[in-house]
Amino acid sequence: MYKFVLKRIVMLIPVIIGVTFVVFFILSVAPGDPVLTILGDGATDEAIEQMREELGLNDPLLIRYVNYIWDVLHGDFGLSYKTRLPVSDQLLARFPNTLLLASCGIVLAIAFGIPLGILSAKKQYTFLDNVATVGALVSVSMPKFWLGLLLVLIFSLNLGVFPSQGMGEGVVGTLHSLVLPAVTLSTGFMATIMRMTRSSMLETIRQDYISTARAKGIKESQVTIRHMLKNALIPVITLCGLQFGHMLGGSMITETVFSWPGVGRYVLDSIKTKDTPAILGCVILMSVSFSIINLLVDILYGYVDPRIKSQYKAGKL
Amino acid sequence: MSEFLSVKDLVVRYDTDDAVVRALNGVSLSLQEGETLGLVGETGAGKTTLARSIMGLIPSPPGVIESGEVLYGDEDLLKVPERRMREIRGKHISMVFQDPMTSLNPVMTVGEQIAEVLQNHENLHGKEAHCRACEMLEMVGINADRAGEYPHQFSGGMKQRVVIAIALACRPKVLIADEPTTALDVTIQAQVLEIIKRLRKELNMTMMLITHDLGVVAQNCDNVAIIYAGEIVEYGTVHEIFKERVHPYTIGLFDSIPKMNEDVTRLKPIVGLMPDPTDLPCGCKFHERCQYCTEECKERVPEMVQLSPTHQVRCIHWKEVAAK
Known part of the structure; x- marks a missing residue:
């Protein structure tokens, strides 16, 4: 297991060299003189x-x-061309904000997506399932900037319950200002997770070992959670990991709509001014965090599915 | 000996989008305490549906139990509430499924899977349940050290033994074994059957053995029911079915086994195929394949004829067939 983790960490090196070189090259040949x-x-x-x-x-x-x-x-990471300040300081100051937003987003998406997916699968083709399906379709198709603006319109301007911009002070203030961006960020992902959970659950529901479990006379809720869910979880975990990785680097739209002081907005601003050191810094941060999340997901597989773990141990992967 | 588990006039259908599958069409049978009943029939004859109906595990939708009774003691299992049914499943009536490769949960250790039944029915907690699970493993001939391993670390025959251990963990009174050896190779089949036979005696269980292997029936069963297109066509003791069979289908089944003492170059199958369960023929369901078929067979559904206290047959021309 440790060997596997070590191997994966070593594999990060070529990934980062490749990513940075491509970005470095593109920025150098792009028109415009810094x-x-x-x-x-x-x-x-x-x-x-x-x-x-x-x-x-x-x-x-x-x-x-x-x-x-x-x-x-x-x-x-060099000095920003625009501000002449060290890029690393900027990243260090902004990354925790992005991490906070992304974590809240993924937690929300999982907390609603998985239970809704289970329910939808258990009640396949009922009214509830159809409502959930349509709801998921709507949330996936809704652009984030539009949803964000809509939420601002309703909850900030009309009702005045949540701030529309920036990040509040202190724990309560932060959480308060986090609600709208987190909801905006999570909605689409929630729907994707829900649909994935549903289809994966439907696949396990038909398995023979579910009949074995039912034949034991255990409660249906136990059959669902202990036998179906754990088996249905692998693709859902993959999806959550990928999405969390995206959120860490790519919540640019949400961060811009809500003026959230995170990495996404920073990279967008840097691209506008062709601030090469800042862009490169962001890209490195994103690719490293994305790779680490993926590694964590792979390790998690081993805990969910013993068949994968024994392959890790045998060094086959 | 008292009547222990009986099925009366059970009719089950599956409603699919484009057709109604008539899986069981009035099946009646009964098991005495300690008896082993063999249920023999082709693929798709309704054997598994019958087993699942008794367990209350017909997937619904699409499955619909139209009518009939499944009596266990004086309870009708088709009418008891789900709560009571859960007490019966695993504790009173257990089932062994056909394919051991897929009937164990791949993400739980075998020990956990056996312990789960015990925790559920006998209120045992962690350690006790684990100890009992280990005992069960030893009982089916697997080293107790392996309780912490996962199904993928076991071979097919061992998996089936684990499935048997799960089914027998709470010492049920009735075991339904749905083709327990079909997916295994012959040497392992013998081992698994030996284990089932031994444990059946030790625990004094009543058993329903579903199979399409007549050899298995001969070695293990007291009574045999031959099922065809959702109906029992002949029902009797092993001796009656093996020596005095009178239904043309039963005879066809036996004739299709190559004989050891004759020089055979070709197998003798029953001509034709089993009728499509979405479109069953009128009259006797076997008439299209039967050499004794007359006009009457095409129109009238034959009723069960009682030949002896234990021997029943569903054929209009049984006398003619028996005379041959």
Whole structure:
């Protein structure tokens, strides 16, 4: 098991090198000169040349890349072109906010998605199942920016119960300001998780071991939870892991709508100003967190399904 | 000996989108305490439906129990509340399913799966239940050390033994074994049957053994019911069925077994196929395949004829057949 985890961590290295190189390359060949962005249009040729030298932009691409990675390995993500502040400080300040929002989002999505999915599967083709199906379709098709604005309109402007913007102070304030963004973020995922749980449950309901369990005379609720759910969980876990990874890096729309001071908004702002060090920092953070989540999901498989665990042990995966 | 478990005129159908499947069409049989009844028939004859009806495990929808009674003692199992049925399942009547590969939960250890029945019916807690589960494993010839292992770590025959251990953990009075050996290879079949036979004696169980292997019936059963297209066509003691069979279908079944003392190059199957259960023929359900078929057979549903206190047959021309 430890060997498996270690192997997976080592595999992170090529992933990160690949991702950063692609992003680095694309940003270098993309039109637009960062120096002009920093100095403004009225800068003299001399100042521009001096700045280029300072930023190392005159070196060949590969050398610049190697230098960058070397710095990153020493914990230095460079200075933002726009603010001239260290990117690492910005990321450190913003990542916890994104993590908080994403965690609340995924918890909400799981807390409602899985039970609704179970219910929907157990009552297949009934009124309840149909309502849940239509509801899921509606929530999946609703764009996040629209849902966010709608919630702001209802709960902030009309009812005035939740703040529409930013992040509150203190625990209560934070939680209070978290409600609308978290609901916006989780709705679509909740529906996907619900549908996945439903179809996975329906597959296990037909299995022979469910008959064996029923023949033991145990309660239907025990049959459902102990026998069906645990077997139906594998695809649902995969889905939740992927979605959590997406949320960690990609809740840009939600963060922008609610002015949430997180990584998603930061990366969006950086892309607008072609702030290469900031974009690269965000990309590295996202790919690392995505890979770690995936590793955690793989480890979790082992705990849910003993067949997978024994394969880990045998070193087959 | 008293009548212990009996099924009377059971009619079960499955309603699907485009057709009604008539799975059981008035099945009656009864088991005395300690008796072993063999239920023999082709695939799709309704054997498993019968077993599941007794257990109250007909999936509904699509399954509908139209009429009939399943009497256990003086209770009609089709009418008792679900709560009582749960007490009966596993404690009074247990079932062993056909395919051991799929009938164990892959994410629970075998020990847990056996202990679950005990916790449910005998109010045993953690440790006690675990000890009893280990005893059960030993009883079916599996080392108790393996209780903590998962089904995928066992072979097919061992899995079936675990399934038997689950079924017998609460020492039920009736065991329904639904083709317990069909999915196993021959040497393992013998082992599993040996275990069932031994435990049946030890626990003094009544058993219904569903199979399409007549050899298994001969070795294990007291009485035999031959089922065809959802009806029992012949019902009698092992001796009566093996030596004095009079239903053309039963005779066809026996004739299709190659004989050891004759030089056979071709098997002798019963001509034709079993009728489509969504579209059963009028009259005798077997008439399309029967060499004794007359006009009467096509129109009139034959009733059960009592040949001896134990021997019944559902054929209009049984005398003619018996004379041959």
